[in-house]
Amino acid sequence: MDLGLSPEQREIQGLAREFAQAEIDPHAAAWDRECRFPAELFRKLGEVGLMGICVPEELGGAGAGFVAYVLALEELSRADAGVGVTVAVHTSAATLPIVAFGSAGQRERFVPPLARGETIGAFALTESDAGSDAASLRTRAARQDDGSWRIDGAKQWITNGGAAGTFILFARSDPQQPGARGISAFLLDAAHVRVDRHTEKLGLNSSSTVDVVLDGAEVPGDRLLHAEGRGFEVAMATLDGGRIGIAAQAVGIARAAYEVASAYALERRQFGQRIADFQAIQWKLADMATEIDAARLLVLRAAWRREQGLSHTVEGAQAKLFASEMARRQTAEAIQVLGGYGYTKEFPVERYYRDAKITEIYEGTSEIQRLVIARELLGLRERSPA
Ligand code: CAA
Numbered sequence: 001m002d003l004g005l006s007p008e009q010r011e012i013q014g015l016a017r018e019f020a021q022a023e024i025d026p027h028a029a030a031w032d033r034e035c036r037f038p039a040e041l042f043r044k045l046g047e048v049g050l051m052g053i054c055v056p057e058e059l060g061g062a063g064a065g066f067v068a069y070v071l072a073l074e075e076l077s078r079a080d081a082g083v084g085v086t087v088a089v090h091t092s093a094a095t096l097p098i099v100a101f102g103s104a105g106q107r108e109r110f111v112p113p114l115a116r117g118e119t120i121g122a123f124a125l126t127e128s129d130a131g132s133d134a135a136s137l138r139t140r141a142a143r144q145d146d147g148s149w150r151i152d153g154a155k156q157w158i159t160n161g162g163a164a165g166t167f168i169l170f171a172r173s174d175p176q177q178p179g180a181r182g183i184s185a186f187l188l189d190a191a192h193v194r195v196d197r198h199t200e201k202l203g204l205n206s207s208s209t210v211d212v213v214l215d216g217a218e219v220p221g222d223r224l225l226h227a228e229g230r231g232f233e234v235a236m237a238t239l240d241g242g243r244i245g246i247a248a249q250a251v252g253i254a255r256a257a258y259e260v261a262s263a264y265a266l267e268r269r270q271f272g273q274r275i276a277d278f279q280a281i282q283w284k285l286a287d288m289a290t291e292i293d294a295a296r297l298l299v300l301r302a303a304w305r306r307e308q309g310l311s312h313t314v315e316g317a318q319a320k321l322f323a324s325e326m327a328r329r330q331t332a333e334a335i336q337v338l339g340g341y342g343y344t345k346e347f348p349v350e351r352y353y354r355d356a357k358i359t360e361i362y363e364g365t366s367e368i369q370r371l372v373i374a375r376e377l378l379g380l381r382e383r384s385p386a
Pocket of ligand 1: 126131
């Protein structure tokens with residue numbers, strides 16, 4: 001068993017760390033305060049190869065593996081979790097499904113601009129009445145006589161939606177089939193959707209979250225991704241990998257909080273000594289460091305399994321469940337270490353706390369992760385005959 005990183009993985013981790021220190025750290029607080037999506041940053045990330053880390057080289061990516069990708073996500077999220085989710089959704093929820101399920105023509109057309117960061121990708125599954133119960137979605141795709149599709153409906157809380165050039169959108173192509181079986185996936189351009197509303201959020205303010213409307217979008221027949229009626233499978237397989245990325249994001253946020261809390265504890269003096277000399281604070285920092293390491297190991301195991309082509313449904317859900325709950329707990333503890341200062345905007349830990357909360361919600365709530373883990377382990381998921 002080898003827990004070491006390869007030279008290539010270290011190189012990408014180092015590149016992401018340096019990029020984050022130079023290009024993200026100095027601006028993260030302002031982007032949060034101003035709720036600003038830093039569009040120019042993603043071009044720069046593309047130029048250094050970080051918008052398509054695990055995309056094959058022949059499709060414009062860096063050709064590295066999923067482990068290198070999650071290591072980079074941790075670094076980016078340590079600096080700004082909004083940047084982390086933008087890259088995560090762009091890569092694992094929008095680009096990789098085209099690599100995995102697209103036709104040769106779709107791969108050649110859509111993947112290279114995404115992998116180079118010239119276009120941003122989005123994943124449009126959620127609707128106002130279809131959140132955890134994703135298979136109840138109602139956006140309708142009707143096939144036209146000429147083989148094209150007409151899509152009507154509305155999608156909610158679409159990460160990257162205000163900046164995306166390519167959307168993977170899920171719609172019901174067979175109204176006779178309720179649930180998962182009647183859903184298909186489509187590749188849409190920005191021109192197919194109308195951004196209806198920018199969502200105001202508790203945190204993650206540097207990321208774009210919008211509602212989009214489809215008013216009879218005319219979508220060519222060659223935009224169907226994978227087979228008709230098999231879109232839910234695309235969504236679920238995509239989320240299996242995406243959840244590992246969100247877990248890496250949570251580790252990055254918690255690490256940022258740990259770094260601020262430990263530095264503060266070594267500086268701040270009360271009762272005549274550094275607060276780091278009190279056992280109460282030492283135990284908090286020891287627990288933080290231990291839980292961050294445990295979460296990272298779960299992330300790396302799931303990412304490694306995905307990279308090897310092994311099943312990772314359970315491992316990805318476990319990584320996300322543990323890492324997200326850990327990040328919420330430990331960012332709160334970081335505020336506690338800083339006391340009153342932690343509650344102010346003078347230090348970034350209050351931002352980490354706000355940013356951490358969403359990792360327990362998107363790409364499947366903690367309750368859904370527990371459901372996925374339990375039904376896989378107990379063999380409760382029914383599989384219909386193909
Ligand atoms: N891989 C491949 N196929 C899968 C699968 C997987 N991991 N899990 C299920 N499927 C297939 C099943 O085999 C089944 O197909 P058949 O009928 O052909 O057998 C089909 O999908 C339906 O499966 P289920 O019956 O299990 O579906 P369900 O309705 O019970 O739902 C669920 C399961 C796990 C609750 C699912 O709805 C779910 O994951 N919900 C959470 C939704 C979610 O995570 N949303 C995230 C939105 S995107 C986002 O958040 C991005 C962002 O902004 C950061």
